[in-house]
Structures are given as C-alpha cells and as structure tokens.
Amino acid sequence: MSENHKIIEIEVLRYNPESDDEPHLEVYKVPFSDDMSVLQGAQYIKDNFDGSLTFRWSCRMAICGSCGMMINGIPKLSCETFLRDYYPSRIRIEAMANFPIEKDLVVDLSGFIEKLESIQPYIIAKEPRTLEQGEYLQTPEEFNRYIQFTSCINCTLCYAACPQFGLNPDFIGPAAIALLHRYNMDSRDGAAAQRMELVASEEGVFNCSAVGYCSEVCPKHVDPANAVNINKTNAAKDYFLRFLSPKGGSK
Amino acid sequence: MEIFKADVVIVGGGGAGLRAAIAVAESDPALKIALVSKVYPMRSHTVAAEGGAAGVKKPSDSFDYHFHDTVGGGDWLCEQDVVEYFVEQAPVELTQLEHWGCPWSRTEDGHVNVRAFGGMKIERTWFAADKSGFHILHTLFQTSIKYPSIKRFDEHFCVDLLEEDGRCQGVVVIEMGTGEFSMIEAASVIIATGGAGRVFRESTLGGIVTGDGMALAYRHGVALRDMEFVQYHPTCMPVTGLLFTEACRGEGGFLVNKDGYRYLQDYGLGPLPDKPKNKYMELGPRDRLSQAFFFEQQKGRTIEHPTLGSVVHLDLRHLGEAHLRERLPLIYEMAETFMGLDPAKDPIPVRPGVHYTMGGIKVDGNCAASLPGLYAIGECSSVGIHGANRLGSNSLTELLVFGKVAGVAAAKNARSAAPGNSASLLKQAQAIEQRVMALKTRTGGTERIAGIRKEMAQTMEDGCGIYRMQDTMQATCDKLAELRERFKNISIDDKSSVWNTDWLTAIELDYQLDVAQSMAHSAINRKESRGAHQRLDGYELRDDVAFLKHSEAYYVAGGAPRIVLGDVKITKSQPAARAYGAAGEKADQERKESNV
C-alpha cells in the first residue's frame, strides 16, 4: 500500500445514539491501493483513526451478506465495491436506507429477521419420505424452477432499494417473498396454499408497485421483483378461484 | 443482569451449532435451547465453504475407502473409531439435508451428483454448485425456524463459561445492540464457534473466525488438541487470501508454474495421467500441494507478480465458459469482480493461504469435553477425524454428523443433570461482567488493537507457516509472550454501550492470543514432520515412535501453555507411507495383498 500514496476522501454518516441527536457526516483521508474495497477503507479508518466507527462485516467475498451500505446513495456490498472506481472524487458511505440506524453504518435488522421467520422458510413435505428411502428426485426442470431464488444472501440491499418498504416498514418485502417463492416452487414442498394467506395479506405482495430497483441492486441476481410479481398473479388467481370452485383458493 | 434458563445452550450459530440445535429439538421438544451467535446465523463462516461435503454415494465407493482416504490423508493422527462412525453416518446426514431442502446439484436423472476432490479415491463430494457451505448454512438456518424450542440470541457475544461443582452450567453473553450482559443457565453447553485462522495474516477466513470458543474452553482447563496442524489451502487469491475452491481442481483445473509446467508431477503426485485421476496431481491433498508451492518458490519457478507477490497459475481455461458458469459460478464472479479476470480466457494467479485449524477443543466420540456438561463440535473441536491434515469436503460433513451427535448427547445430559445453584452462578456471572467491563472502562492504554493484531498475524506466518524451523518458531513463541504483556496496555477508543465493536474486537484479540500461543507451542514441541506440520531443521521425517501422538495444550495463566502428548486410537489402519499418484496406487495394492 505504501508505494503509491493515493489518498481518497471517505465521507461517513456517523451516528452515536448515546451522544448524537441525529446523524452527521465526517470526512476521513484514507491512503489506498487499487485493490482496496470500500470495506477495507472503512477498516482502515477504524484501525487507524477512530476505533469507534461501527459496521458489520465478515467474509470479504460477497457471500455472508453482512456489509451492505449506501455508497454514493446506491445500495451495495462494500466488500465488492472498490475505492479506485470513485477516485479522485470523494466517496460517501451511509447506513442502508429505509432501516432505522442503530449506530454509524449498523442498521436494525430485527424486522427483516421476523419477516424471514414468518414465511415458513422450510420444506413442508408434499410426500414425506424416510431417510432409508434416500433422496427425493428432482429433474433438471424441477430444479431450475426454484434454484435462482435460493441464491439470496439476506444482505437486505433490496430493502434499502425499496421505497414501498421505506414508506411501510410492515411490507414483507423483496427478499422474504423471494424466499417464500423459493419454497413454493420446490417440488419437495407442498405448503404453497399455507403461505398464500400471508402473500395476499395487508403486509403482502400488493404493497409492491413494481419499482423494480430491488432486482437492479441484488448482488446475486435473485430477481426478487419477479418473485413478488409472480405472487401478485398467484394471489389474484387464488382470490377468484375461491368464488369459482368449492375446492379452489387457499381458504 | 438478565437471566435466561435453558436446558442446552449452544455458542455459535454456524452449520454445526444449527445442526446441534435441531438435534436437541427433535430428540426432546420439551428442552429449551438457547442458540447464541455473535452474528446472524447465516453470516457464520460456514457460508463461505465452496466445494462440497463428503459422503459415500456411488456404488463403486465404500465406507472403507472413505475411511482409508481420511486416515491416510490425516497422516495417521486420526481417531480411527471416530472416523469409522463418521464415514457411516455421512450419507445419512447428507440425505437428511436433502430432505430439508438443500439444493444439491443433480445428475440428469434427478439424483444427487458427486464430484472429485483432493485425496479422495472415488468421487464422493456432494455439492451445490460452488456454494455448498452457503446452501448448507441457509438450509439449516431456515429449517431451525421450524422448531419453537430454539430461542436464538442473535448478535450476542459470549464472554465466558460458568463452571460450578466441576460442571459447565452456562454462559455469560453481551447483547451487542445494547452492550448489556445476560446469563444463560444450562446443564449442557455446546461450543460451535468455528476455527481460529484469523490469527494468521493471509487467510481465506472471515473476520469473525477468531477462535472464541477454543479460548473459552482452554481457559477452563480443557485441552486444545493438535493445534499445530493448520491447513494452508493451495489456491487462494493473493493478498486477500480469498478462496478458490478445490472444486476448481475437482472439475479438472491445472496448477502451472512460470514455465506453464504442471509442477506437481515433481512432488510425488505424478506421473501426469491422460485425464484427471483421483489422488493424482491436482487431486492430491492440500498439505502436499501447498508444500509443493513452497519448493517451487525456493527454486525460483513461481511467477513474480509486481503487486501480488509470488504466485502460480490456476488454469481453468480448457473447461470452457459454459461448464465454469454452471459448476463454479461463484469462482467465476470472484475472478471477475476482485481480480478483473475472465477464467475462461485467463489463468488465475493463486498462492497458499491459511484455511482451516485441524486441531481444537479435545472431545471424545460423543463430542464431550473433559469438563462435564461441555461439548464441542465443528472446526473449534478436535473430535479426531482430521488428524494432521484434513481432506477437503470432510469438514462440512463433520458439522452435520457431529452436530447431531452433540445435540443428542447434550439433550440426554440436560435431562439427567441436577439443577444448578442459580444464586451462586449469578454471583459468578456478575464477577465476569465486572472483569469484562473493566477492559472497556480503563483509561490510559497506548497499544492499538490493530497494531497487536498485525504483529500477531505476522509472527504466526513467520513461525508457523507451511515449513517451520526451531529458531523461527521460538521467535514466534517469544513474540506472542511479548504481545500478551502489551495487550494489558490496550487502548479502546469507544466507551459507549450500543454496538461497541471496538471493545468486542479487543476481547476477540485476547482470545486469539491464547489460541496463537497454543499453536506455536504445540508446533515447537513436535519434533517431526507430519501432515500440515513440516519442519526443515533436521526433523523432515515422520517419527511414529515418538510422535504418533496427539499434542494437547493446557492453559497456564500468565505463562506459556503446558504441552503433553496423548495416545492415538488405531483400529484397522496401521501407519504406513503416505503416498499419492502412482506411488500411492502401488501402496494401496500392497496393502490389499497383505490383507488377503
């Protein structure tokens, strides 16, 4: 790092709930090399200037989902965003939008976790099978129907991108609905009808107005907007089927 | 202080901890389970495992083959009875995970597919593209939500174990969001905190891999076993250490030096076969491949890169973009994003990096530690299946097999244990709170956390790298003792309560220094070369007479650990020459003939 003394200015939205009334910006001058990520920039500040700077991080390789933040106003994983791409301009990092700020870049994720828990994110077997019977078979077509929606790393960038979630924090939101859809689409699962009540509820899919930014910022190409919108159709179908057939509809 | 009464408390919410929690919940729904994790469980480092999980699957494979690969791969330092149990349970647990929804990659006819891995005679690695750990972890986390008896303590940091009447009876934790302490009482405590590789500099590991649970058990008098065996993964991204999975080679990737030569054939892994062959060349075990890199570097045959240092090339070009995108999508993206390379067109510069701690908290086949009521599983433990070198894809299976074993054992213990004395436990917990708070509130320190951490990582790399020498190991032991002293003068900038990561990082560093000492002292004591512990100072050979033994490090307050040697359980595989490539095939043949 020491060979080239390029210095980038990193502007950080700081908030300490024990001493600040509201968040404020602080600027740090960080020496960097071309391979340094924005996360490493934040680490440099913490290690050398101010140990109280607070942010979540772990794997450094865009799979643990911890290090999301707003980078120049765009939700991104800081570990796979590089300082060189912003230099020589100043770069601004802030806590993920639409979530309450706990401290500095750390937001309150408890609501998101409750939503994940609410969608019954586990296989409720269509046909129970014992271990002695071995694995379920899945054809490539059956596999391809759900695999894309298993890739979500729960980074919540899609929530930071969703104005409807910002306006109504009760909205189940993109990632949780994508996970719900993942289980509904799995040939091993038989509980789509059980999950329908939540899909069609006041917190459900009809909060979405198809802004589509969630899919745009998703670092894993899950396309949560697609899951949400497919479930709008499913919920509408379910609603009308209830009138048409005594067996139709989830309830 | 808040008090929570559980029957079983699990520290660590990664693959092992989650599997154990489910096992407790399934074995007795009446038991209350507290699952403590310093991150949300799906952030745990299981998430970063790429290649897959080993379990016999093909008709041409057998438990016996898996057993011999594992024991030979571990250079005969494995507990063989435990390995026998492990290989038999492996397919059961992997199938269980399939039933829970894990998206294992499939064959065209819909069955779970398996791929080749280093040191494995037959293809037996179950995989979910190259995100196997990610899918295993998320499947377990999501499945755990089904069980109401599992109460999660997410983003809670464990600072100590409670020990009373010679039994472990709970833990003390800090809620990171508030900085407040809680005591969790439980008759059974399971530690599942993962490895400690962040004591080294260049590693594949996440920032959370700081050996917390190892240090906690160690300070309570439990031995850390075989800590000198630290695995260097041969194919890591230079500087950052990020991992390029062994599956790159399992799928047919080559390692070449600056002349484009597949140098592994010079290190007992050849001759060059026509097509990829198990246990040959790139499909050799990790210790051998990392050691080969070291010698290539000595001979000046590595590529000297201006910013990345000495590297060799991982060449995947001949596999083609379509195959790479399907089987190794994460690797493809990482090469593009982090290195600006297209693996279908460019070779990838790689070098070895610290990846795994074979050793850990000494436990028996039931995952029970010497302290009654305490259990350990996963990378933080040493149940005895990895010996001196772990085979790739055995560790993900380990989480499942032994997560279940520990869960069942801990549940049984919790049902039969006498109730604890809550008042005296609380008194203990309050003393712990005072001690941990003192670290934060004290003023006048001058040592920066990052400074000590950097020096620790550097000295570990210098003294406990791929090859080791008496004098550098001694220098490392001395340096660690010095850092232990200097830690007393640490400065913590942040004095607040809410989300004080400055303080927690200091506590982690304290854990790391203990674990680092156990590694360095175990290493200097082992005067032979075996598996991942290789010396160049007159002890280049394996010495089964003196060192077919486990190293056990015991904590000594304020001093160097006490190292004793423990017996190794041998059932059906007597130590033999550890050979791969054509030599390995010949040795296999001879063993078979002598058994007949």
Next chain:
Amino acid sequence: MSKRRPYVRSMDGWWRKNPFYVEYMIHECTALFVAAYAFVLLVGLVRLGQGEAAWNGWLDALRSPVSVAFHVVFLAVIAYHTYTWFVIMPITLPPIIIGGKTVGPGVITGGGLLAAVVVSLVMLALVWRIV
C-alpha cells in the same frame, strides 16, 4: 436500561434521491396521459351517440392545430410509456420456457416492443384505407 435509540430517516422527497426513482415516477406519470387519451376517445363515443352534427363537430375539433400539437405530444409520451411497460414486463412474468430454456428478459422486452410496433402499423394501415 437500554441505551438504544434507533434513528429513523425521513422518507420526504424519496423519489428525488435516486435517478432510478425519478425515472420510475416519470414513467408512472405517463399513465395519466394514457388515461387522458382514453377520455378523449370516450368523448368521441358520446358525441357519436348524439347524432351526426355532434360527431362532425368532434372530428373538426380533432383537426384543429391545437389538437394536432396535443396529439404529437401524446404520441411521444405514450410511446415512452409503451417502452417502459415492456422494459418492466420481464419482472412481472413467470419464467417462459421454450425448448427447455428460459427466455431471457431482453427477448421478452424486444418481443413486446416488436409486437407493439407491428400492431400500431397494422392499425395505421387499416385506418388509412378507411379514410
């Protein structure tokens, strides 16, 4: 006592904070033009019901320079609406699988736009022949 004090940021003016949202608001607003033109056609229908004189009066009004200018603006806005509608279309549809392969978003958008152009041209040809 917990010292947590989560800070909730205001959503005021949220749509001005990101070019993506600005574009979203613009394309949502173009729906108003679609509605407005539907209203113009509705008026025509009502006038037709009122007899020949009323109908001719409506046709004359359409030929006025103001109306022509108004139509040019509407054509541009509704063309933009059509474009954005098909750009969003891939995220609203379940996967379309042809020959074992999922149809990509580009193909869906392109196909939609092509269909819109073809239908418009057919309409244009029909109307031209009647007049």
